[in-house]
Amino acid sequence: MQNTSLNRYTRGWYFVLPGLVAMILIVAFPLGIAARFSLHDVFLYDFNNQWFVGLENYARAWTDPLFLNSVKVTLLFTLANTLGCLIVGMLVAFLLSGKRIRFKAGWMALFLMPFVMTPVIVGITWRLFMWEPDFGVINQLLGLIGIDGPYWLTDSATALFATALTNAWHLIPMAILVLYAALTTIPDEMYEAARVDGAGAFQTLWHVVLPMIRAHILFVSIIIMTSAFREFDMVYTMTGGGPGRSTTVMSILAYNRGIANQDMGMANTIAFTMFMIMAVVAWLYIKVYKVNKEASA
DSSP: OHHHHHHHHHHHHHHHHHHHHHHIIIIIHHHHHHHHHTTEEEETTEEEEEEEOTTHHHHHHHTOHHHHHHHHHHHHHHHHHHHHHHHHHHHHHHHHTSTTOOOHHHHHHHHHHHHHSOHHHHHHHIIIIISOTTTOHHHHHHHHTTOOOOOGGGOTTTHHHHHHHHHHHHHHHHHHHHHHHHHTTSOHHHHHHHHHTTOOHHHHIIIIIHHHTHHHHHHHHHHHHHHHHTOOHHHHHHTTTOSTTTTOOHHHHHHIIIIISOBHHHHHHHHHHHHHHHHHHHHHHHHHHHHHHHHHO
């Protein structure tokens, strides 16, 4: 009997082992190298000469105004993307789940189209056709109501908003897909009970739907947070981190330090700091979710 349970235990590891090895090679190994380089002075074209400096790179980073500014910009960019994607994704998914909506498959395919595009293509398309100050779609629409649109991507007051909105447009389909799938798991009896009690659409969404799909909201919000927090391609193709430093997120600063300045030690310090910040935020997010779940149980 003992041998049978042992065989079942070891048999399970045969299925887990390939994925575990792949994760070690793809994630853990590069992460370890980044952590090691962050403790050394390493230059781009001279990897053979490395000097151990301990936490000196981290001390330099956290006293560097450019790094502190990139942390602030990255957090604002991530927060705007997460809230925007969750709010719009929830509303669209809630509307699509209604029984009166026809051609749901067609609508879903239409909403998922932005997610199929690569971030570079999205950034170039929005920069040339949407945010262009003279002939862009957005300023043309504003002109119809008598508003002179700003120079979105070359004005430090609006550049971060424009890049965050563009990235949210790219990520919203993921929120719609996950939340729509979650809404299909709610029994019709729950909606009927809410309707009998006189609850409107917003009250049903707030008091019935959201508590029942809390786990799905947690999942998709973490995915969106991590994606927005490490975003590089779209921001770089739209603004290159400018104007000034208004859209210099941490990933762009790491690229500039590693490629332009050839300081791979500092570049890896910034990259590993990004990992630690995101790991702490995700852990706190899950912790708060568990506490709320136990309190409501």
